[in-house]
Amino acid sequence: MATTQKIRYSDCDPQGIVFNGNYARYWDDALTDWVEEAGFGGEALGGIGTDVVTARLEMDFKEPARLGETLETTIEVERFGNTSMTTRIETRRSSDGATVVSGKAIYVFVHADSFRPSPVPEEIRDALGPAVDRD
């Protein structure tokens, strides 16, 4: 599943390309869509008493993206820890599939109330990364 993002005027900086910080936003949007697609919609997993926080981002900026282009961002699970999920994320240009930004994000599951780390819910593991080995 991919989230399609039309590059917007206000996403671009005086160099005429998407400002680097906006990719973190695109990735967050892609995470939301992917989690919703898996059936955990609404306010970020609230239904199962869990929330997600971003613990680490690694972003390699391979090529600039410009106004008028459309991007597609995909996420896949690389591994699950006890309370964390490590993902590989790729943002590609729709027109030619060229990688614009690639990298990883580590998300930690937390109790919706206390924001303390909590084990990755079974239903999340099953839905997002059924084939991924557990540690």
Place this chain on the structure above:
Amino acid sequence: MATTQKIRYSDCDPQGIVFNGNYARYWDDALTDWVEEAGFGGEALGGIGTDVVTARLEMDFKEPARLGETLETTIEVERFGNTSMTTRIETRRSSDGATVVSGKAIYVFVHADSFRPSPVPEEIRDALGPAVDRD
């Protein structure tokens, strides 16, 4: 009292000027600083059970502002309604005082819990617009 804002790279668009939507952010920052200066700091007036929402913005974009410039935003009360405060806001370029954006904002005071309009607190009237006639 003025809020000084250094124009940031990510505030500017491919025309090399501050994107219009960012002035709404500058004005919100100026409101916060002005209210804090008046002694109502922390999480937006929470101490007196009140919050503020923006009901209307009028913004006239007089001149573009560019990277490397610094802006100063000032707010003053034009009038108080029962639950609202109408302000005049001016954003000027620090170097020469030229007006970049000017306009008005109408803020409505609301109960911190219900978000329903509530009368402008007396202490706010006294602190922000002591010389302003009431309706």
Place this chain on the structure above:
Amino acid sequence: MATTQKIRYSDCDPQGIVFNGNYARYWDDALTDWVEEAGFGGEALGGIGTDVVTARLEMDFKEPARLGETLETTIEVERFGNTSMTTRIETRRSSDGATVVSGKAIYVFVHADSFRPSPVPEEIRDALGPAVDRD
């Protein structure tokens, strides 16, 4: 023609609603889509040597919009001046059609190089507001 915008996590503030400055971004996106739809795509009318700047925004915030909702923004021309176009803009909640933000924007056409005001191109008048009286 309407631009559909899914409310994103980073669009929302600690009150859990879309931050007011983000509507200026939604409106700018809607302007772009509308102009593209009319056949003036790419980098903002560059093909006919013209660019557009925002001269005035009037925004009435009628209702808050929350995460999980989708918005639709429509623009229509109210009048053309010599170098300007006054529009009425409406952002509605997709689920029930309720108006979230409504108002006006005045755009000024400028020479792509000098950024000085230039007459509204005939093809723009014909495409965006064929039924609108000229001043």
Place this chain on the structure above:
Amino acid sequence: MATTQKIRYSDCDPQGIVFNGNYARYWDDALTDWVEEAGFGGEALGGIGTDVVTARLEMDFKEPARLGETLETTIEVERFGNTSMTTRIETRRSSDGATVVSGKAIYVFVHADSFRPSPVPEEIRDALGPAVDRD
């Protein structure tokens, strides 16, 4: 040298904390200030025919930061490559010095016109990392 950043209302998300993508903005601001402090002000090094692009970001989110807090971001050079500069960046809470986000950024110097990589200017090496070994 540190860049001080007051956390703004629109920087925070519905969790009431700074949205992760905004730290990339804070880091970009800190880079600008640091480069200016070293004497390369104005439009990003334009004076010496050079521009800078971000090639990689690594960000570890250690603690959330909240409205009302102030952050300080510091950058130091870890190493210079032929056309790149690897930096360590730390964003701390002003009140108690706690690390909020730490990580690395790799910047690549490019020709201002072609955006092709160009050797790190000698004057930049001398100004930003005089004690750093060259590869």
